[in-house]
Amino acid sequence: IENVSQAVIYMKDVSGEYLPTDEFFLNAVSCGTFELIKPAIATETFGGWWKIDGIPLFTTTVNTAQEISIPNLIGQDFITSSESRSPVPFSNTMDDVHALSLITDPTRGGRLGHLSYYDKQGLPNLSELWFIRAPTSFTDVSNKDDTFKMWVNTIRGGVAPISVFDPASLGLPFTYLNNTHRIFDLWSGYIDISFTNFDNLGNPYVPQENEVIMDNITGATATVAYLQEQLLTARVFVKDRTGTFSFGFNNSAT
Structure with a gap:
């Protein structure tokens, strides 16, 4: 059951042929x-x-x-009678969506992208790295250089017109993603910044990689892991977060 008005039905013992x-x-x-x-x-x-x-x-x-x-x-896992081990950890990005009652926002729990971007001069800043947002049930037990297997949905479903998001548009095809990968690093998330404070020459104060930033409202801190700087904005990926950052002005927080 996907919602109150539709369902996915698995069939067996089919007699005849269904139309599309x-x-x-x-x-x-x-x-x-x-x-x-x-x-x-x-x-x-x-x-x-x-x-x-x-x-x-x-x-x-x-x-x-x-x-x-x-x-x-x-x-989640299949352990034969001849094996003696714990089940392999399994996480689904929809777990957090369900736990937070965000059924109408199913992509909140999972995000996929690469770190290449166009800088403030409009020039490409290329990176070989890409990222996924994963549930804490996965990230809390994972470490840098660990290997893991992932699977991005390839089966159609949802409200018509029914389609599947193709990550090949990001340069990340299914054949590459649905495989075994190594963790380059574990980050806490990202913060979108709109520059409002400038020096006497009109240059914004931009946090740099490995610097520690702080939320003056909550006192939360984090280390800058990667920076995507634009002319008047920046997206700052952070790690080693302590405390809880506020949602910020861009998300209507006061």
Whole structure:
């Protein structure tokens, strides 16, 4: 169930062939329109997914207003009887979205991009580094130089027109992202700055890498890890944060 008005349905024992889009019925009652998402070659699209029969029926709370009974689950890890180890940590960017009740803002928990940018002269400042925003359940147990596996959604879903964000537009194709990677560094996030304070020559005061910045309101501090400077603004990526930064003027904080 994706929201109160739509669902993704997995089918088996299909008789006949479904049209790409049509209306389907249950006991002669219309359930609504559908769009067929089933791939032509399921083993290639769903490689690595397991279907397990025999799991007892259980109930899961979708939200405060709705409960459904489902016989399905997502396997975090599979440990054979001959192994003796803890499950591999697993995190989903939607975990924080659900925990913070941000269902209408599903991209809040995950962000993907690269650090290349155009500087204040309009010239490209290139970097070989890229970044992802990950849940604290992942970052709190991770360290620099650790390796991890990630998967960016390639399966269609959502409100029509149904599509999948293609990270190739960022120069990061699925074939590269959905793989094993090494952590270059762990950062706390970024802060967008609008320059309002200048020296006598009209130059803004710009924090530089490895300098410590402080929020005068909350007293929070962080170390500058990377800087993307524009003419009157800058995006400052920070690490080693202590305390909590305010949302700031740009986000209507007072």
